[in-house]
Amino acid sequence: MDRVYGIIMAGGVGSRFWPMSNEQKPKQFLDVLGVGKSLLRITYERLLSRVDLSHVLIVTNEDYIGLVKAQIPELKDHQILAEPLRRNTAPCLAYATAYIMQQDPSALCIVSPADHLITDNTAFISTLDLALEEAKRDRLVTLGLTPRSPETGYGYIEKQPLTGKNKIFSVQRFCEKPSLEKAEEFLKAGTYLWNSGIFIWQISSIAKAFQRFQPDLFDRFFFNFNALASKDNCDALKLAFQASEDLSIDYAIMEKSDNLSVVEADFGWTDLGTWGSLGKELPQDVFGNAVLGKRVSLHHASDNIMVFPEYKQVLIDGLEGFIVVDTQDQLLILRKSHEAYLKNYLLQMSLNDSKPSE
Numbered sequence: 243m244d245r246v247y248g249i250i251m252a253g254g255v256g257s258r259f260w261p262m263s264n265e266q267k268p269k270q271f272l273d274v275l276g277v278g279k280s281l282l283r284i285t286y287e288r289l290l291s292r293v294d295l296s297h298v299l300i301v302t303n304e305d306y307i308g309l310v311k312a313q314i315p316e317l318k319d320h321q322i323l324a325e326p327l328r329r330n331t332a333p334c335l336a337y338a339t340a341y342i343m344q345q346d347p348s349a350l351c352i353v354s355p356a357d358h359l360i361t362d363n364t365a366f367i368s369t370l371d372l373a374l375e376e377a378k379r380d381r382l383v384t385l386g387l388t389p390r391s392p393e394t395g396y397g398y399i400e401k402q403p404l405t406g407k408n409k410i411f412s413v414q415r416f417c418e419k420p421s422l423e424k425a426e427e428f429l430k431a432g433t434y435l436w437n438s439g440i441f442i443w444q445i446s447s448i449a450k451a452f453q454r455f456q457p458d459l460f461d462r463f464f465f466n467f468n469a470l471a472s473k474d475n476c477d478a479l480k481l482a483f484q485a486s487e488d489l490s491i492d493y494a495i496m497e498k499s500d501n502l503s504v505v506e507a508d509f510g511w512t513d514l515g516t517w518g519s520l521g522k523e524l525p526q527d528v529f530g531n532a533v534l535g536k537r538v539s540l541h542h543a544s545d546n547i548m549v550f551p552e553y554k555q556v557l558i559d560g561l562e563g564f565i566v567v568d569t570q571d572q573l574l575i576l577r578k579s580h581e582a583y584l585k586n587y588l589l590q591m592s593l594n595d596s597k598p599s600e
Contacts, residue, residue, distance in 0.1 A: 248293035252356035261572035361510030386435025392425035
């Protein structure tokens with residue numbers, strides 16, 4: 243544990259969880275599971291089994307520093323790395339990696355999104371231990387989940403079956419989110435895994451990969467880190483992010499590398515990216531309704547996802563296949579089958595709101 247650092251990426255907006263998740267308080271800071279803890283807090287506590295408190299870093303947007311401090315008050319100020327702009331996961335991880343390089347160039351690192359659900363922590367820790375050992379071989383390691391269904395909302399990893407040992411495989415390729423037909427092919431083939439977005443590597447290994455495949459990012463963040471970290475020079479950090487492309491770590495590094503390994507596992511993982519994915523994880527009544535709310539009365543209702551404030555008394559009759567989310571000043575009523583349109587609907591709403599009144 244002395245050498246292991248943990249990076250939690252917590253800077254996204256989570257617009258697909260509107261209206262609960264918004265610019266002011268994104269989903270990673272919410273108790274979307276109704277367990278009394280935010281997704282960020284749950285992720286942080288999970289990592290403490292293999293990462294010392296002093297080695298946890300949270301990378302988040304500068305607007306959310308207060309939220310991070312409120313939910314994880316144990317952290318010191320220097321453990322919260324603030325992004326002045328959103329530029330996806332590659333610049334985010336270049337920044338965090340450069341920070342750890344200054345502390346311990348021989349460190350191992352676990353990288354995790356802040357908003358994923360893992361239900362089997364014992365299996366997760368066992369998988370991490372395998373991955374940490376594999377990373378010591380100068381490998382960039384990702385965790386792949388054995389697919390249980392033909393999901394179209396996840397990226398996939400194709401493993402090289404003949405290379406497998408103790409559930410560790412070389413990576414053949416990364417695959418974007420597929421069509422339903424393609425996802426069914428992946429499931430039938432048996433060589434594809436869900437891409438968890440959780441990574442394990444030596445800091446020196448990922449630094450070399452940045453230098454090789456993203457030299458601009460390497461120069462911007464690694465050569466100039468002392469200036470970026472200076473509280474007296476906020477402009478340097480902002481300029482570094484402004485000059486960086488919007489790139490995911492998968493596209494920037496992983497898809498280009500030849501020292502990739504994937505550990506196959508099943509630890510009850512779900513990317514809580516949509517209301518539909520959350521609905522599968524919440525308790526359901528005999529009619530398939532997943533409800534968060536203390537005073538909700540349902541009649542002739544089935545296959546719904548519903549979230550209401552605890553104080554609000556609600557009666558619903560005759561509703562089937564809807565997502566209903568009520569907050570203090572916003573209301574979502576959306577067919578479950580139309581959830582893919584939510585981002586477009588929100589964009590249209592924002593455009594309408596920005597139009598000058600006549």
